[in-house]
Amino acid sequence: MKILHLNAGNETGGGMSHILSLLNMLDHDEVVLGVLEDGEMFHKARELSIDTVNFKQSFPYDLSVLFHIKRYIENENIDMVHTHGPRANVLMNILKPSLSIPWILTLHSNPDDDFMGHGVKGSMFAKLHKCAIRQADHCLAISESFKKLLHTIGVANEKISTIYNGIDFNVLPNQNSYREELGFVDSDFLIGMVARLEPVKQHELAIESFAELNKKNPNTHLVLIGNGSREHELKQLCSQNNLERHVHFFGHREDVSSILPLMDVTLLTSKSESFPLVLLESARARVPVITTNVGGVPQLVPSNKYGWVTECEDLTKTLHLAYEKNKDERQVMGDRFYHFARSRYSSNHLAQQVTKIYDIMYKLPIEVESHV
Structure with missing residues (x-):
């Protein structure tokens, strides 16, 4: 055949x-x-x-x-x-x-x-x-x-x-990647978002919610990976919220699998999805997720043991919950997420x-x- x-x-x-x-x-x-x-x-x-x-x-x-x-x-x-x-x-x-x-x-x-x-x-x-x-x-x-x-x-x-x-899940990230190479330090709280800069991904929701978190927690950073038609518009939104030093536009990257393990959480704010591969990539990196309730997300993140499934209006609150978890707690969540996804959603x-x-x-x- x-x-x-x-x-x-x-x-x-x-x-x-x-x-x-x-x-x-x-x-x-x-x-x-x-x-x-x-x-x-x-x-x-x-x-x-x-x-x-x-x-x-x-x-x-x-x-x-x-x-x-x-x-x-x-x-x-x-x-x-x-x-x-x-x-x-x-x-x-x-x-x-x-x-x-x-x-x-x-x-x-x-x-x-x-x-x-x-x-x-x-x-x-x-x-x-x-x-x-x-x-x-x-x-x-x-x-x-x-x-x-x-x-x-x-x-x-x-x-x-x-x-x-x-x-x-047999593809392993580069174990020699360090935050310093990306311009961050260990004490920074990094939120990674891998998504095309297009309307359906709702980056404005991510940026505006992050702005509320950043007001009280200046060590927080939002890392946007992907390119698209809204880049100029979204950079203007960051400027309006005084976030130029805290929201980072990385553009399209070939080394996403090596960047994700450096994040504290990953974020997805899409209006619609099917079964988001970026969440599987986050699971492979052993990083818990924050995601809107779209597509097959409930099957991939069935409980808060693996991350947070949130409504748009609750995103700021959810970002604060993730920030308040200590590093060890987030690592346990990430490990659980990895084992759950690997056993069910392999290529x-x-x-x-x-x-x-x-x-x-x-x-x-x-x-x-x-x-x-």
Whole structure:
């Protein structure tokens, strides 16, 4: 069986980590990653020796790429297509009537949030994306909340499987990393937040809540890892709150796994998520988390033994609770979090579950409706 995984190729965060982690655990002779543009994902996949093809879409609405994708599927005897992300899903929906192979998609994010802040055009793309999702032969939901979301979109229950995210817990952080290298000292209380600087991540909530903590505790620092369209706006917000020396914009980093263990807690303030990989990365680093109650968070942080699941209006209070814990107490929480997540959400377990779905779908007959 040969499976083409199709993605826009512009992922840099949790979506990219999920796809590459899955592909790396699957048989490399049976999978190929197809991307639509030359981005970080393309090069990282090559570094992992994953068979990769760039279909070179000229611009996001370039439909001529459909011909190249279809020809590749036919010439390479692809048995199944697995799409990730709105652009890949919409393109596959156009191709589907002319193909006689199964189409599986993974829902990584809420379609209504994918184009947040893009006005009428964003609303139109969200509708196109939902239409595409309904046409897939099978949908993988990365959390129970996303399974419910698929129901509301109109996907039948028998076409949905819930398969939680996973990461490789055998990847160890750099044990020689020190706070001093990042410009901090041991007495500083560090809050790490790994998230794209985009509206859905609600960085303004993190910054404003942190400002209240920092007023009474000047040794506190908020470390923001990630880039995005809101960087200038968020830096202005920090300036308004006199936080220039306490909120640090690290941009996109390749060494997140080495930075996270240096944090006292990690923070996630997203409006919506599926099953946040950054929380799994925090668990691997043995660092407790503070997170909004979104997506699969309740499954990953089922009690306050591992961290804090909070409502937006209670975030300042929760930051104070984390600060008031001593270092040993936070370390115990982090160790518990590590063992809990490792036993349930490994990349190997993810690959085994997905492979079972492939085996089932491969045996089902697929009808060809028409030709393009």
